[in-house]
Amino acid sequence: MTTFRTLFSADPEGTWAAPGRVNLIGEHTDYNDGFVLPVALPHTTRVQARRRDDSLLRLHSTRGGDEITTLDLDKLEPGTTTGWTAYPAAVVWALRDAGHAVAGADLLIDSDVPEGAGLSSSAALQCAVATAYNDLYHLGLDGMQLALLAQRAENAYVGVPCGIMDQTASLCCRAGHALLLDTRDLTSRQVPLDLEGAGLRLLVIDTRVKHDLADGAYAKLRAGCERAAELLGLAALRDLTADALPAALDRLPAELRPLVRHVVTEDDRVRQATALLDAGDLAGIGAVLTAGHASLRDDYAVSCPETDLAADTAVAAGALGARMTGGGFGGSVIALVHQDDADRVTAAVTAAFAAAGHALPRSFAATPADGARRIA
Incomplete structure (x- = not known):
């Protein structure tokens, strides 16, 4: 079995997970400043990660064979990355664009969130990467701050004009609860x-x-x-x-x-x-x-x-x-x-x-x- 050490010649500093979601009600109200009521799934995207001292972002997915994708963070711009790698690249681009001094990382990505099923597999990937970077680089950002960065990543870099629901659900939901989110003022409570x-x-x-x-x-x-x-x-x-x-x-x-x-x-x-x-x-x-x-x-x-x-x-x-x-x-x-x-x-x-x-x-x-x- 391919391991992080096999791919990157070192052990990861940690593993982070972010879930997919279903929405009980409130579909398409999030970009109208409305209310939504999502639930996080037990299915997650998991990221094993290790910091790098250079500007390289190296990505490998367990769903993608043996290929490692290497991106230079200094050259990232919206539209320059396609496919699934655009989502982790977008998160790191958004962090740097917001003024956070983050460098590269080696990321091994695994997921059991069904793709293309309307369960926010892309948000799970973004939020897992955002959470890993938040810890690796000691950024001290809370869930809503990370959600806003992940939303900007998808809007400005990937090119999907999504609302804030998927990212907030993936980052802020709690077991045994639905999350009532006011997408205008970003207040929420666990229901x-x-x-x-x-x-x-x-x-x-x-x-x-x-x-x-x-x-x-x-x-x-x-x-x-x-x-x-x-x-x-x-x-x-x-x-x-x-x-x-x-x-x-x-x-x-x-x-x-x-x-x-x-x-x-x-x-x-x-x-x-x-x-x-x-x-x-x-x-x-x-x-x-x-x-x-x-x-x-x-x-x-x-x-x-x-x-x-x-x-x-x-x-x-x-x-x-x-x-x-x-x-x-x-x-x-x-x-x-x-x-x-x-x-x-x-x-x-x-x-x-x-x-x-x-x-x-x-x-x-x-x-x-x-x-x-x-x-x-």
């Missing part, structure tokens, strides 16, 4: 989510339909929301209340109305879900999840036949609720089920995919986990 105690499971159904948020679709949606806010004279759609929504829609071009309706009602669904969790009614959020999927499908139009089939079949088989999670255009569906129903729901979705001629999905139970941390 108890004891699924086992409630006799429930949160199934993640990876449809295996790949999506690429850098292909322009995500940016187009964000631009549409920003244009709508501008036409309504608002700083962001966060400032439009549900009561004022009907009148506001009448003032907008037809093509922008569904986007606005989704964002405003989704923000309201985050409040509903949080209130139910605070009251200990975990089963009650099932209906909120299902309503969220309908809005993502009909108004925001980011679903697809596979995610619709997974969500609809799960509910028909006994799930309390189900919805797409992630940026859309494929990815995963989450389904809230009673523990005794988990196998039946999983089997029903698998059978439905087989009957439709789709590649069979993979499913697992999501247990709310801790955010990024040093593990060795």
